[in-house]
Amino acid sequence: MKVTLWGTRGSLPSSGADTLAYGGNTSCVEIRGSDSLLVLDAGSGIQKLGFKLEDSKKDIHILLTHLHLDHIQGLGFFTPFWDKDREIHLYAPARSTTQLYVQLAKYLSPPLFPVLLKDLPCKLYLHPVFRNVFSIEEFQIECDVICHPGTTIGYRISNNEATIAYIPDHEPALGCSHFPTTGDWTSGFDIAKRCDLLIHDAQYTLAEYQYRIGWGHCAINHALRFAQLAKVNALVTFHHDTTHSDEELNLMLTNAISEESTNFEIFPGMEGSTFEITKSYGIIQKV
Amino acid sequence: MNNKYLEKQQKPIEIILFRQISSLLGTPSFIVDKNDTVIFCNEPAEEILGIKFSERGEISALDWSKIFKIKENQGRITIESKEGKFKEITLTKLPIVSQMKEILGSIIFFEGQNK
Numbered sequence: 214m215k216v217t218l219w220g221t222r223g224s225l226p227s228s229g230a231d232t233l234a235y236g237g238n239t240s241c242v243e244i245r246g247s248d249s250l251l252v253l254d255a256g257s258g259i260q261k262l263g264f265k266l267e268d269s270k271k272d273i274h275i276l277l278t279h280l281h282l283d284h285i286q287g288l289g290f291f292t293p294f295w296d297k298d299r300e301i302h303l304y305a306p307a308r309s310t311t312q313l314y315v316q317l318a319k320y321l322s323p324p325l326f327p328v329l330l331k332d333l334p335c336k337l338y339l340h341p342v343f344r345n346v347f348s349i350e351e352f353q354i355e356c357d358v359i360c361h362p363g364t365t366i367g368y369r370i371s372n373n374e375a376t377i378a379y380i381p382d383h384e385p386a387l388g389c390s391h392f393p394t395t396g397d398w399t400s401g402f403d404i405a406k407r408c409d410l411l412i413h414d415a416q417y418t419l420a421e422y423q424y425r426i427g428w429g430h431c432a433i434n435h436a437l438r439f440a441q442l443a444k445v446n447a448l449v450t451f452h453h454d455t456t457h458s459d460e461e462l463n464l465m466l467t468n469a470i471s472e473e474s475t476n477f478e479i480f481p482g483m484e485g486s487t488f489e490i491t492k493s494y495g496i497i498q499k500v
Numbered sequence: 501m502n503n504k505y506l507e508k509q510q511k512p513i514e515i516i517l518f519r520q521i522s523s524l525l526g527t528p529s530f531i532v533d534k535n536d537t538v539i540f541c542n543e544p545a546e547e548i549l550g551i552k553f554s555e556r557g558e559i560s561a562l563d564w565s566k567i568f569k570i571k572e573n574q575g576r577i578t579i580e581s582k583e584g585k586f587k588e589i590t591l592t593k594l595p596i597v598s599q600m601k602e603i604l605g606s607i608i609f610f611e612g613q614n615k
Binding site (some may be wrong): 308 | 506510512513514517519520523598599601604
């Protein structure tokens with residue numbers, strides 16, 4: 214399995230000289246199997262992914278964790294949407310009161326976007342998900358609702374070589390006096406447990422988090438504790454705060470690693486990073 | 501690394517969040533799962549019921565009814581704790597239902613006083 218980070222920033226794209234290393238695009242991850250492709254979230258990073266996709270890949274499956282703008286703002290700029298020969302499947306959280314089509318159309322319609330969802334040239338299929346297990350080509354996918362405002366899904370994706378867990382927006386410590394407690398009482402635990410690679414929200418320092426409880430995001434220390442609880446093989450820090458520079462992000466990670474007890478690999482989530490995961494060789498990172 | 505779909509261990513997020521709320525409230529409350537097993541009891545409830553849930557752990561519906569002899573008389577509910585004290589309690593039960601209409605359990609708020 215090959216995992217490529219096309220956008221690792223949260224909330225708002227953040228361009229500038231001091232964000233060159235971690236990048237400024239919002240959430241988007243590409244997963245490649247032996248002959249299959251999945252896209253996780255459609256933040257601004259999906260635009261560049263769209264330019265690189267080969268024409269041979271006619272069917273594209275995009276798994277959205279939720280419909281906050283930083284996870285869908287790239288949809289209208291994703292080149293395959295404008296290809297009438299492409300079939301695009303969008304998976305997103307089901308809601309009891311509003312159809313998925315109506316929710317997406319709130320963004321992909323005037324005045325927010327000049328083109329109506331129904332007028333996109335591609336063949337578009339929408340798949341509401343909630344607590345499901347399903348397959349896409351060689352991948353088995355498990356979804357569950359996790360702790361983040363609005364209905365938000367965490368995805369666990371497996372093939373014959375590896376299992377990755379994708380929980381980019383997550384506040385597992387919400388309401389906990391001492392985090393973590395036990396796995397059965399922790400949001401996202403089943404999604405993450407014993408995976409090869411966990412891509413997880415690590416937006417705040419502990420100090421910042423004290424003023425942002427209930428915002429739906431995670432202190433980096435909590436991300437490490439969550440990964441430790443779930444006994445993951447490796448963690449990629451993700452959803453970096455839009456105001457944090459490369460230098461600050463490096464310092465956050467260094468401090469968190471020194472403060473927490475961990476026995477897994479930790480990778481800073483940098484735009485452009487690729488991870489190749491195999492049973493034989495484990496995780497190899499290329500930046 | 502095991503990449504097979506593993507058996508679920510985790511409680512639904514809706515239940516987890518209700519437990520967090522219950523643990524922070526002064527209102528006595530407990531949470532049951534869809535099988536009516538008591539899976540959490542907050543400290544004010546422990547005080548009234550005379551149990552230490554944290555030491556005892558989950559209580560099945562069958563055990564619950566044995567431990568606290570529950571009687572109802574014209575809408576008034578009394579329980580007898582293991583110390584032999586009778587308490588009249590009023591219950592408010594709120595079902596916990598997911599967006600997809602799955603019944604996940606209930607949270608029960610109650611008030612009680614010694615008779």
